[in-house]
Amino acid sequence: MHVHQPAFGVPSPTVPEIRARCEPDARRLWDAAVSLAWWRAAQEEALAAVPYGGPHPEAHAVEPGDLARAIVALHPELLGPTLTGAPLDRAHAIWRQRIAEASDLPLAYSWGRRWATREAAGASVDPGVLLRSLPDHSLWALSALDPRYAEGLMTARETYCALFDQLGARGHVGLAVEPAWLEREPDAVWRERLVHAPGFALIGETCSGRRALIRQLRRLLAQTRGVNVDNWHGGGSPDPRYRARPDAVPASIAPGLVCAWTRVPDDPPLLRYAAEMALDPDAAFQLILASTETAWARLREMAPDLARWPVVPMPPLTNDELLPIWLCQRPYIEDVLGERIDLRRLLPLPPDRLRRLLAAVDPHDLTIPEHGHAVRLREALGELLCERSRATRRQIREHPALAALDAGLSGDGSR
Template identity: 95%
Template sequence: MHVHHPAFGVPSPTVSEIRARCEPDARRLWDAAVSLACWRAAQEEALAAAPYGGPHPEAHAVEPGDLARAIVALHPELLGPTLTGAPLDRAHAIWRQRLAEASDLPLAWSWGRRWATREAASASVDPGVLLRSLPDHTLWALSALDPRYAEGLMTAREVYCALFDQLGTRGHVGLAVEPAWLEREPDAVWRERLVHEPGFALIGAACSGRRALIRQLRRLLPQTRGVNVDNWHGGGSPDPRYSARPDAVPASIAPGLVCAWTCVPDDPPLLRYAAEMALDPDAAFQLIIVATETAWARLREMAPDLARWPVVPMPPLTDDELLPIWLCQRPYIEDVLGERIDLRRLLPLPPDRLRRLLAAVDPHDLTIPEHGHAVRLREALRELLCERPRATRRQIREHPALAALDAGLSGDGSR
């Protein structure tokens, strides 16, 4: 099994390894995060002593929320100009008081995999790198400190988008860790498809790995080509050279770019406009569309020029491919949930159950994930979310190919 993913086979860094790479300002923030994690773990111990149940499995680990609190306590200005006022001031005072001497703690599992995916092991860490390491659910929590949300002037999503945009303009946003991709065709075949205008259509059934494949294809393009997957931000008015006149054009539809849509808009003028630009040799623009057979037929009706697009079929998954491809979703799922997926519980599931699970976790248009997506994922996967005891490793070893895939995605070979 040949799996592509930035973190495949890459070990997760430790708390001390990240600290050793930190520049002075970042080290102060990192030490504060570890200190606040120790404070939180002590509170979990106190709760465990009372009749409330035991602590969370990763309570004794440094988590993204600890870094978020450290930023609020020491450098709230890093979050931008909209997070000011009473809610932030109160949080600043509380968390600054709780800073204390730190002790040794491990890095939370899913956060460690995000570090392995996003940041080169030898690169120095500045406050911007720390901000980029925060997953989406942590940014949602920070955005709630916006006074406009507290006063009812903006919704939770609006203040989240405001914070996201502020951090994004400075390059301080790290989007969700993407799924891995189980190779079904060699890289050389895809490189050939990616050099020809106007693009191609990747057609197949839902949950066949199309979207994960498209996101992974970015690594095959020359660094000089910009690639946008489901990017609907920015842009402006349509170019007068093209006859289609949509109301607005996203920034991803621009000369020189490769634009990939895994969720095609129901907007005939915009679709015709993108097709016109892709057929213009001077624009050097490519349009890649992911769709089912039925959706592709409807898109060609809306934009007849799409009949000129080469069609690349994505064959349905065989029963033998179901579990490996499901496992390839793990980097994305564990990043969103902050929890581990237990392989032992997947092994005995029948193919029809695995297909239903894939349908539940397919990461559709998640350029900026919706806040409720983690809740829906957790509900769908509740029975799979648990720590795996050492005694179950024998069951994994009985499936050597899956054990290798599991170890590579885990980065430590110990799961």
């Protein structure tokens, strides 16, 4: 088995390289983001002069928040019709007056890895591409400008979902850097499974790579087929052609789609409905389930049609595979958190500790990203979130195989 990570060997672009690819409107936004990064760095240097701690390690780098402020300052209409009114107007006036000429800064590391893996090198950059480059935590910050949130009419998550839907409808949402996956079987085998209805069940225990595998399967599907993973958003009434009658049907259960559940709902009518649609050849719908052996038996009791689903066993990772797969998740984790991860404590960890860490970062693929996932990651990985030390670099050099892996995942030659 081989570990694959889309970020491996892909260099991160520089601020000037991205600017050179920008169309005129995007270049104006990009230059404004660099200018606001200079302003922010100057403020953090001033704060560092008083005894309240030093600047953030990436203070002298262009970060997603700088681009978010530039969009608010120059093109707030890009964010859609719900972000209007007093909160946005105040932010617009403040950030617009702080834009000035500025020299180039480096790109924040985790943001650079997002650019490297989500946007083709050399392709032109328009304002939509800049919007897609914003990570989830930047969208949460922008959604707080919704006046309905300021007035207490909507929760933070509701206003975030409204912004996400508006941007997503125009193709301006870019999900997190893809996590790593283990190549357990050749792509040809998975393509064959994805062609034939009704779907299949991935059966294995925690840390067996079921969720990461579902992410991998996306790249094997034709562009005409949508893949919805754990998407309970939207939807409507059940189709009268099917016997099961759930109260409501998520938008992910629809003809022509591939629906994957890593957390199967405790809703027998909905489960039976999805199975009926998957068994209908005219619907061209597939249902992929990730489950444990015990839970799979219960699911078949709730929806007897699932007995017709092929079962793909997912054996647990071996101890020798734990460290490589954990290291290869680093670009994904750093993109979600916006911080670097120190590898110093990983090398001597026993396998059981590595398993607990891997369980903590098991990639949750939600069509609408879950802000709470970043919070859980931060809590689980708190002891590893820090800048690399000289001791870390020395330990990596003493393990040639890990050193090569580390260099390939870094993309900037500095790690």
